[in-house]
Structures are given as C-alpha cells and as structure tokens.
Amino acid sequence: MSVGGASDTVLKLADISVRFPSGADWLGRATSHVHALNGVNLDVRRGETLGIVGESGCGKSTLAQVLLGLLQPSAGQVTGAAAGDESALQIVFQDPQSSLNSRMRVWRVITEPVFARQRKSTSELRRLAVELAAKVGLREETLDRYPHEFSGGQRQRIAIARALSSDPDVIVLDEPTSALDISVQAQILNLLEALQRDRNLTYIFISHDISVISHMCRRVAVMYLGQIVEIGAASDLLTRPRHPYTQLLLGSVPTLGEEGLGELIEDTELPSNRRLPSGCFFFDRCAFSKPVCRQPQRLIAGVRCCRADELANAGFP
Amino acid sequence: MRKSVLDIDNLSLEFPVYGGAVSAVNRVSLHVQEGEIVGIVGESGSAKSVTAMTAMRLLPRESFHIRSGRITLLGHDMLALDEQKLAAMRGRDVAMIFQEPLTALNPTKRVGAQMLGVIRLHTRLSEREARLHAIKLLTDMRINDAEEILQRYPFELSGGMRQRILIGLAFACSPKLLIADEPTTALDVTVQKQVLQLLRKKARELNTAILFICHDLAVVSQFCDRLYVMYAGSVVETGPTRAVLSAPQHPYTRALIRALPESARPGQALRSIRGVVPNLTDMPTGCAFQERCDHAFEACSSIPPLFSLDDEKRASACWLCEKEHAA
Numbered sequence: 001m002s003v004g005g006a007s008d009t010v011l012k013l014a015d016i017s018v019r020f021p022s023g024a025d026w027l028g029r030a031t032s033h034v035h036a037l038n039g040v041n042l043d044v045r046r047g048e049t050l051g052i053v054g055e056s057g058c059g060k061s062t063l064a065q066v067l068l069g070l071l072q073p074s075a076g077q078v079t080g081a082a083a084g085d086e087s088a089l090q091i092v093f094q095d096p097q098s099s100l101n102s103r104m105r106v107w108r109v110i111t112e113p114v115f116a117r118q119r120k121s122t123s124e125l126r127r128l129a130v131e132l133a134a135k136v137g138l139r140e141e142t143l144d145r146y147p148h149e150f151s152g153g154q155r156q157r158i159a160i161a162r163a164l165s166s167d168p169d170v171i172v173l174d175e176p177t178s179a180l181d182i183s184v185q186a187q188i189l190n191l192l193e194a195l196q197r198d199r200n201l202t203y204i205f206i207s208h209d210i211s212v213i214s215h216m217c218r219r220v221a222v223m224y225l226g227q228i229v230e231i232g233a234a235s236d237l238l239t240r241p242r243h244p245y246t247q248l249l250l251g252s253v254p255t256l257g258e259e260g261l262g263e264l265i266e267d268t269e270l271p272s273n274r275r276l277p278s279g280c281f282f283f284d285r286c287a288f289s290k291p292v293c294r295q296p297q298r299l300i301a302g303v304r305c306c307r308a309d310e311l312a313n314a315g316f317p
Numbered sequence: 318m319r320k321s322v323l324d325i326d327n328l329s330l331e332f333p334v335y336g337g338a339v340s341a342v343n344r345v346s347l348h349v350q351e352g353e354i355v356g357i358v359g360e361s362g363s364a365k366s367v368t369a370m371t372a373m374r375l376l377p378r379e380s381f382h383i384r385s386g387r388i389t390l391l392g393h394d395m396l397a398l399d400e401q402k403l404a405a406m407r408g409r410d411v412a413m414i415f416q417e418p419l420t421a422l423n424p425t426k427r428v429g430a431q432m433l434g435v436i437r438l439h440t441r442l443s444e445r446e447a448r449l450h451a452i453k454l455l456t457d458m459r460i461n462d463a464e465e466i467l468q469r470y471p472f473e474l475s476g477g478m479r480q481r482i483l484i485g486l487a488f489a490c491s492p493k494l495l496i497a498d499e500p501t502t503a504l505d506v507t508v509q510k511q512v513l514q515l516l517r518k519k520a521r522e523l524n525t526a527i528l529f530i531c532h533d534l535a536v537v538s539q540f541c542d543r544l545y546v547m548y549a550g551s552v553v554e555t556g557p558t559r560a561v562l563s564a565p566q567h568p569y570t571r572a573l574i575r576a577l578p579e580s581a582r583p584g585q586a587l588r589s590i591r592g593v594v595p596n597l598t599d600m601p602t603g604c605a606f607q608e609r610c611d612h613a614f615e616a617c618s619s620i621p622p623l624f625s626l627d628d629e630k631r632a633s634a635c636w637l638c639e640k641e642h643a644a
Contacts, residue, residue, distance in 0.1 A: 055505035056476070151593070152361075181360035181532065186576040186589035193586070208505065211535075215578035215587070234583070252510040254535035256562060256579060261539055264518075265511040266459060269475060 009080050010170055010202050011044040011067060016076035018062050018226075022274065035273050036062040037073070038226040038281075041299065044080070044170065049196065049203040051217030051234060053210065053249070057270055059226040060206045064091065064172045067204060082169050082202075087117065090163035094175035096155030100147040106158055107133075107143040113166040132161040136191060153184035160191065170202045177212060189216060210253045214238050222246050225273060225281040232302040242308045244286045247316055280305070288316070321389075322494045322526045323349040323372060328386030330371060338382070339597045341367050343550040343605075345386075346623070349494065352524040354517065356541030356558065358531055360573075362594055363547040365530045369496045372528075373411055374403055391493055409439040412487035416499040418479035422471040429467030432486055439490045454485035458515050477508035484516055491523045498530045513540055534574065538562050543630070546570050549595055549605040552623060556631030566626060566633040568610045604636070612637050 018037040021030030037059045044050055044067075054060050065071035066078060068089050082088040090113065093099040100109050107129035114120060114128060130140050136157040147155055156176060163171050173192070177185040189212065196203060207213050213220060214234055221231040222243065230243040241247045252265070267285055277283055279294035286293070288311055297304045305311075330342040342364045349355045357365045370376050372388055374395055388395040391410055393402070407413075415421050423431055432451040436442060442450060448467070455463035458481040471479055480500060487495055497516070501509040517540065520527050531537050537544055538558055546554040546567065554567040565571045574580060575588045592609040595601055601608065603618040610617070616636035623632040624639045 055507065182534075182573055183360065183576050183590035186578075186587035189578065190586050190589060193584075209578075210506075211578040215581060215583050218583075248507060252506040254506075254510070254533065254539050256535045256538050256574070256577065257559075258535075258539055259559065261510060261514045261517065264459075264514050265507060269478070 008046040009043050010046045010082045011042075011078065011080040012083075013040050013042040013066070014077045014079065016040040016042075016063075016066055016073045016078070018059075018066060018071060019074050032274050035276055036226055037066065038276065040076075040226070040228055042221065042228065042231075044202060044204060045219075046081075046169070046202055047196075047200050048219060049205055049217045051213040051220040052204065052206045052223060053208065053213055053220060054223035055208065055249070055270070057225075057273065058223040060223055061174060062226075063223070064174050064204070064206055067170075067172055087113070087166040088169045089172070090166060090168040090170070091172040091174060092156070092159045092163050092176045094178050096147075096152060096159050096179070100155060100158060100162075102147055105144050105146060106138075106150075109147065109158060110143075110161045111165055113162060117166070128165060129161075132164055135164065135195065136161045137187075151184075152180055153187060156180065156184075156188055157191070160188075160195070164195070164199075168201070170204065172204045172206070174206045175208070176205075178207065178209065185212070192216070210238065210250065222249065225271065225276075227281060227304060228299060229282065229304045230302060231299070240312070242303045242312045243282075243305045244288050244311065244316070245282050248285070248287075319350040319352070321348060321350055322353075322391060323347070323528065324387075324389040325368065325372060326387050326389075328368070328371070328388065329384040330367065330386075331382050331384060332380060333382060334598065337598050340600050341381075341550050341597060342371070343600075344620075344622075345547075345550070345552050347545055347552065349526050349528055351493070352521070352526055354520065354527045354529060354540060354542045356529045356531060356537040356544035357547060358534060358537050358544060359547035360532060360594070362549070362597065364550040365532075365547055366498055368547075369413075369498060369528055369530055373407060373413060373496060374398070375413075405439075408435060408492075409490045410492055411494045411496065412490075412492040413496045413498065414480070414483050414487050414500045416502050418476060418483050418503070419471060421483055422479060424471055426470075427467065428469055428471060428474075428482055432467065432482070432489070435486055436489050450489070451485075454489055455482065457488075457519060458482070458485040459511070460485075475508075477504055477512065480504060480508075480512055481515065484512065484519070488519050488523060488525070492525055494526045494528065495520065496528045496530070499532070500529075501536065502532070509536070534562065534577065535579075546573075549600070550597060551605060551634065553606065553635070554633045555623070556626075557629060560629060560631055566631070566638050567635050568612050568637070569606045572609075572611075604634075616640075 016037055017039055019033040019035045022034050023031040025031055052060055066073050068091055069084055110129045110132055111125040129143055138157055177188050205216050217234045220234045220237050221228045224245050230246045241250050271284055280297045283289050283293050325347040328342055328345045331338040331340050345368055359365050433447045436447045436450055452463040460466055501512050529541055541558045544558050544561055545552050548569050554570045572590045581587050590609055595605050604621055607613040607617040621634045621636045623634045625632050626642055
C-alpha cells in the first residue's frame with residue numbers, strides 16, 4: 001500500500017473481513033461461512049477517483065456496502081473523516097430501474113435522502129430538486145413524472161441527483177454505466193467528471209469494464225476472491241500489470257481493432273469462497289505457480305504475489 | 318460462391334400498439350452465408366434481437382405485422398412455414414443461444430435430462446448413445462467432469478459453465494446456423510473470452526454459420542468476419558468487420574466509435590452523441606439519424622437506401638456517402 005498521510009484520507013479500511021453464515025444446524029448455528037472479504041486494507045483520498053475492478057464474486061459490492069456503513073465487517077475497522085456519516089456517503093447503483101422507487105414522483109425520489117434525515121418543508125425540498133435536476137441535465141417540467149417514464153440514461157441522472165442531494169463527500173458508483181448504451185454511457189461519464197470538478201467529490205468507481213475504469217480513475221485496485229491483489233496508479237497498473245491475475249484479466253479484455261482471440265483459456269472456474277485456499281488464492285488458476293506460492297501472500301508494494309518482480313522482469317514468460 | 322444460409326430481404330415489421338404502431342424493423346436486408354460469422358451491432362431498440370427472432374419466427378403470432386419483405390432460411394420461406402415444420406427446424410437446423418443462461422435452462426430438471434431430451438427429440442439415438450453424445454459435447458466445451466455435470470441442476474453451476482452447456486447443446490445436431498443473442502454479456506471477461514474461443518472453434522469445425530448479436534464493438538471486432546450496424550430499426554452500415562470498424566463511413570458508426578472511453582485520453586471529455594434515439598411510433602421522415610447527425614443536409618429528408626461503396630461488400634445508408642462516392 002502506498003504511503004498515505006500527506007494526502008487527506010476520507011475513508012480508511014483496516015484489515016476488513018466480512019463473512020456470511022451459510023447453512024445452519026439444529027440449534028441455528030452456522031455450519032459454514034461464505035468469505036466475502038478477506039483482509040482488505042484501503043485508503044480513499046479526498047477528491048480522487050479510486051477504481052475497483054474484479055470479476056463477479058470477488059467482493060466488489062460487499063466492499064461498497066462496508067464503505068457505506070450498510071454492512072458491519074466481521075473484523076477490522078472503517079475510519080476516516082466520512083466514516084459513519086450518513087450524509088457524507090452516497091451510492092449510485094447499476095440498475096436505475098430497481099433502485100428508484102417506482103411509486104414516487106421524481107422530485108420526491110431526488111430529495112429522499114434529505115427528507116429522511118432533516119426536517120425541511122415541501123417547498124424547500126422542491127427547490128432543492130429543481131436545483132439538482134438542472135445540475136444533472138433533467139428538465140424542470142419532468143420532475144412531477146414517475147421513474148418509469150424515463151429512459152435508462154435519464155433514470156441514471158435521477159439516481160445521481162439523488163446521491164448529490166445530501167451534499168456528500170464520497171459517492172460510491174457501483175457499475176453506474178453497465179446497463180447503458182455506449183452513447184448514453186459517454187454522457188453519464190462526462191456528467192460525473194463535471195460534477196466531481198465542481199463539488200470536489202471523491203468517487204469510488206466499481207466496474208468490470210476496464211476501458212471505463214481507465215478513463216475515469218487515477219488509482220485502481222484489483223480484487224480477487226475478497227482480497228486486493230494489486231493496487232496502484234491506473235497508468236502503471238493497466239499498462240504494466242505485475243500480478244498474474246491482473247495480467248490475465250487485462251489480457252482477456254476485448255479491444256477494438258485487435259483480431260482473433262488468442263490462445264484458448266483452459267480453466268475459468270473460481271475457487272469456492274466457502275473454504276479458502278491456504279496459500280495464494282490465485283494458485284489453481286495461475287500459469288506461473290511454483291511450490292513457493294503455497295504460502296499465504298501479503299500485499300507488498302501494491303502487489304500480492306511473491307514472484308511479482310521476478311515475473312514482471314521476465315515479461316510473464 | 319458459398320451457399321446462402323439466411324437471406325432477409327427488405328423486411329419491415331411493426332408491432333401494433335394502442336392508437337398506432339411501433340415501426341421496429343425498417344427495410345432490413347441481411348445475408349448470412351455458410352460457415353460465416355456475421356455480427357449485428359447497435360444500441361438498445363435498434364431491432365437487433367427482433368430481426369433475429371423474426372428470422373426464426375420466435376415472436377408471438379398475433380403480436381406483429383409484416384409490412385414487407387421476405388425471409389429465406391435454408392431454402393424455406395420462413396414467413397409461410399407452418400408451426401410443425403418450424404418446430405422441427407428449431408434446434409436441429411437452426412439453434413439459438415441467449416444472453417441469460419439461467420433462464421434458458423429449466424431450473425427443475427437436471428442438466429443431463431434437459432440435454433438428452435433435446436438430443437433425442439431431433440435424432441434417433443438411444444438413451445445411452447445420447448448420453449455419450451452429451452458428454453462429448455460438454456468435453457468439447459472444456460468441461461472436465463462432464464458425467465458429473467449431467468447430474469447437476471442449473472443453479473449449482475456458474476454462469477460461464479451454464480453458457481458453455483447451452484453452447485454445447487446448441488451444436489448437438491450440427492446446425493447450419495446458430496443465432497447468438499448477446500451470449501457473453503452476462504459473463505466476466507476471462508469467461509467471455511473462453512466462451513467466444515470455444516464458440517468459434519466449434520462453429521469452424523462443423524461449418525456452422527453464426528449470427529452474432531452484440532452491443533460491444535470490441536467483442537464484435539475480435540469475433541466476426543462481417544458485420545451489420547443497426548440504428549432505430551434500419552441497417553446503416555455493413556461490410557467486413559475490420560474495414561467497417563477501422564474506417565467507418567456512416568456518421569452514426571463514426572459517432573459510436575468516438576463515444577467509446579478508449580477513444581479519449583483519460584480525463585478528457587468523451588464525445589457523446591447529442592440527442593436521443595427517435596421515437597419508433599413516430600419516425601421522422603427521411604434518415605432516422607438526421608436529428609443527431611453533424612453532417613445532415615437537404616437530401617437527408619428522404620430515406621437513404623444502402624449504397625454500395627466498393628467491391629468488398631461495403632455499404633452505407635447515408636446520402637453523404639453516396640455524394641462522396643460519386644465524386
């Protein structure tokens with residue numbers, strides 16, 4: 001992990017683990033656990049966009065819930081200026097269809113975070129909604145409609161306006177453009193960048209789309225099986241990956257103009273997160289594993305692989 | 318000259334709705350030849366899926382109205398074929414895989430029972446032979462313990478595994494055409510790559526043509542031989558994949574590629590396409606893209622047909638391309 005301190009840390013995760021009980025015996029005691037996060041250390045710095053990438057089941061969304069305080073970690077601590085402050089933390093979800101209340105008029109949806117926590121008159125809330133709608137590019141006359149009357153891109157604008165209403169410091173963006181078309185995605189990403197500049201927002205940008213991450217983020221963390229396997233500046237990490245998993249992930253991303261599909265990938269099944277591997281979590285899928293990898297791996301200088309330097313120097317032979 | 322598998326000629330289709338009609342497909346012509354991998358790209362509402370579903374007559378009978386055009390699939394007139402013949406064709410001559418593998422599998426039946434059911438419906442194999450065939454199909458899809466997988470229920474398997482089972486099953490009767498509707502959209506990138514690799518390998522082996530519907534230009538660029546770009550129910554551009562994506566001619570294709578995050582430097586604003594997709598119940602007269610197009614001029618008020626651009630089968634539905642090409 002890079003040295004913090006100099007820059008202002010808004011959220012700090014220290015050795016966070018989350019496990020969910022699974023199955024129960026006759027006394028209702030859990031018979032096994034699903035290990036969603038396994039020792040995550042992370043600093044979120046004020047004003048940055050921190051990207052979090054990884055495949056499904058790697059713990060991205062659990063991490064988002066821990067950051068927001070929606071989920072108490074089984075072990076570890078969340079500290080920092082914004083920790084535990086409901087108004088300072090907001091989230092935008094992937095699916096604007098299910099994350100907006102379909103029975104509320106849009107201006108109610110937008111001001112709900114304020115309505116829930118502060119006593120404000122209807123006219124004040126309405127004024128706030130008008131102001132926020134203008135910020136995200138919604139027309140004022142549409143505020144009395146219901147969410148289903150809007151397109152996917154417009155609904156995502158509503159979700160962003162709602163996130164802004166409590167004047168937060170940190171917004172967690174959980175796959176905010178994955179359900180949108182390319183042309184609409186471009187509009188939403190531009191909007192998010194403009195809002196960040198205006199309001200000095202901190203974004204935690206969760207996505208599986210490497211091209212979006214590379215466009216939006218200065219710093220990126222790669223997750224695998226509930227751990228951060230690599231973290232660093234986006235420009236370095238995405239061009240010169242050091243962890244074999246990052247290497248595999250980036251190598252699988254389809255790119256425009258590249259022809260053919262390369263060598264056949266043999267094994268794509270993730271190990272179970274019920275019984276964690278004892279050594280390196282990536283051992284079974286790693287093309288470079290050696291007996292030395294059977295010991296637990298620590299995150300050293302931003303990469304969780306004991307052979308990282310050796311492999312990077314040899315150019316992943 | 319290779320044999321033609323699917324020919325859609327000048328197809329226009331609308332869905333009647335209260336007080337009007339949604340013009341979902343407008344004058345679409347699309348051709349797939351034997352063994353060819355053809356992509357359809359476009360954003361939501363561009364009629365990618367409707368076109369493919371119509372080709373297999375999968376839309377509910379009363380829900381649509383064909384205004385014009387014809388569809389020929391393996392020599393059969395698909396708009397005239399009776400339900401019994403259709404049922405025999407589907408799964409045997411033409412197979413389909415969808416985006417969400419969980420909804421395509423029956424949750425109450427073991428994988429084996431479902432696979433055997435399909436195989437035995439279309440072939441004269443015995444139970445034991447069908448089982449061996451199923452195991453071979455799964456092994457070809459790089460599923461190691463195929464015999465054990467046959468005993469499992471769909472919910473016990475990962476998304477990538479389910480999709481590989483469906484692809485294996487789609488190839489069960491060596492179909493002439495496989496329609497794949499966003500088959501990898503719900504999958505992770507490493508799994509996506511593997512699924513695409515297996516799909517292509519198997520199709521080449523059996524000389525199966527694939528009609529590949531996708532919204533991701535990067536995936537299409539790696540997977541397809543030829544592609545059609547669709548917008549608001551019409552084909553706006555077509556040609557060999559590399560030619561179209563490296564030197565797009567239609568303003569919509571150009572704008573779409575420019576709007577990708579890869580096309581801008583980090584931190585730089587992305588070039589989004591202004592405006593919104595036209596309302597399909599109230600289509601503008603003339604080119605459907607004119608209101609969002611930076612180059613619109615007088616000619617755009619009438620509908621542009623597909624202009625052939627060169628011998629390489631490239632074509633673009635734009636008056637500007639016609640003007641430049643003529644000059």
